[in-house]
Amino acid sequence: MSATQLVEGVLSGNRRDLARLISLIEDEEPSVPEALGQLYRHTGRGHIVGITGPPGSGKSTLVTRMTTEYRTRNKTVGIVCVDPSSPFTGGALLGDRIRMQEHALDREVFVRSMGTRGHLGGLARATSDAVRAIDAFGKDIIIVETVGAGQSEVEVIDIAHTILVIDVPGAGDDIQAIKAGIMEIADIFVVNKSDMPGAERKVTEINAMLDTDPRERAWRPPVLMTNARDGEGIAGLVDTIDAHRKYLVDSGLLAEKGLQRSREELKTIMEHKLTTELMEKLKGLPEYERAIKKIADRSDDPYSVAERLITKFLADYGRRVAESERKR
Numbered sequence: 001m002s003a004t005q006l007v008e009g010v011l012s013g014n015r016r017d018l019a020r021l022i023s024l025i026e027d028e029e030p031s032v033p034e035a036l037g038q039l040y041r042h043t044g045r046g047h048i049v050g051i052t053g054p055p056g057s058g059k060s061t062l063v064t065r066m067t068t069e070y071r072t073r074n075k076t077v078g079i080v081c082v083d084p085s086s087p088f089t090g091g092a093l094l095g096d097r098i099r100m101q102e103h104a105l106d107r108e109v110f111v112r113s114m115g116t117r118g119h120l121g122g123l124a125r126a127t128s129d130a131v132r133a134i135d136a137f138g139k140d141i142i143i144v145e146t147v148g149a150g151q152s153e154v155e156v157i158d159i160a161h162t163i164l165v166i167d168v169p170g171a172g173d174d175i176q177a178i179k180a181g182i183m184e185i186a187d188i189f190v191v192n193k194s195d196m197p198g199a200e201r202k203v204t205e206i207n208a209m210l211d212t213d214p215r216e217r218a219w220r221p222p223v224l225m226t227n228a229r230d231g232e233g234i235a236g237l238v239d240t241i242d243a244h245r246k247y248l249v250d251s252g253l254l255a256e257k258g259l260q261r262s263r264e265e266l267k268t269i270m271e272h273k274l275t276t277e278l279m280e281k282l283k284g285l286p287e288y289e290r291a292i293k294k295i296a297d298r299s300d301d302p303y304s305v306a307e308r309l310i311t312k313f314l315a316d317y318g319r320r321v322a323e324s325e326r327k328r
């Protein structure tokens with residue numbers, strides 16, 4: 001089955017087709033770009049929430065609780081878990097598993113763990129494509145859970161409109177880790193496990209850290225406390241995510257981010273396409289092989305050869321485009 005064959009099913013609300021499409025995205029099946037192209041017009045409606053934080057901080061438990069809250073507010077939810085160490089199906093305590101099973105029976109909730117196949121760059125790409133597919137499928141809220149605070153995790157949740165950074169009481173030193181990479185991207189800080197000693201102090205620490213931020217900003221990330229295990233503070237968290245969405249819309253930032261994203265995405269796709277087409281064309285061309293030998297024996301240099309080959313390719317490319325325009 002190819003990705004393009006699944007488009008219709010995804011748009012008509014077939015969950016199994018959505019799951020299949022995400023598997024093909026992970027496998028980089030050749031027709032995936034075409035399928036995503038067909039889905040594109042149907043995207044841009046869901047609100048994407050990214051959640052990151054150390055392993056064991058209660059992210060999956062929190063996601064489960066938030067999902068319950070969104071469902072009572074009649075919102076449909078998609079969940080993508082990019083934390084191979086703690087997928088929703090395992091890892092969590094029995095209670096969590098039972099709660100998640102409740103959602104598994106709820107047809108308005110779609111849950112997906114992303115595989116660990118491929119390098120992290122590929123995982124970021126696959127995750128954003130999966131989120132896009134779920135968006136086209138029509139979920140109101142799409143939650144992406146990822147572990148850690150490194151650069152690659154930041155890439156994974158780069159697609160999010162609202163980013164939650166989770167921390168837990170104690171372990172005073174990890175505030176440094178937050179400072180290093182994550183402070184800039186957090187829209188909301190959540191101190192989970194508020195039932196444990198030191199939660200209030202953690203909130204104070206994060207607020208103090210925010211006070212040292214010299215940037216002028218209209219949205220100062222709120223610092224909230226939750227107890228995901230017992231479901232405390234969840235409604236407030238969901239309210240705050242709504243408020244952040246409203247801020248993004250009212251300030252024009254959502255539209256601005258959308259433009260920025262589209263600009264980057266088009267550039268990436270064009271770069272990829274040009275490189276692939278160029279290499280496809282050159283591969284096995286006698287002229288190309290001769291040029292490589294000449295570079296190796298120093299009778300020509302790679303700079304001039306690159307210039308010549310690209311100029312020639314662009315001229316050919318232009319002719320081909322003009323021809324297909326004439327035919328239309």
Ligand SMILES: Nc1nc2c(ncn2[C@@H]2O[C@H](COP(=O)(O)OP(=O)(O)O)[C@@H](O)[C@H]2O)c(=O)[nH]1
Nearest residue numbers: 055056057058059060061086192193227228229
């Ligand atoms: N005491 C306490 N435990 C919690 C809380 N939230 C989650 N946990 C527990 O912390 C452990 C890790 O939770 P999990 O959601 O898998 O963390 P993740 O790795 O960040 O996704 C589980 O045993 C949860 O039951 C909380 O608010 N309080």
Ligand SMILES: [Mg+2]
Nearest residue numbers: 059060083086
């Ligand atoms: Mg988890």
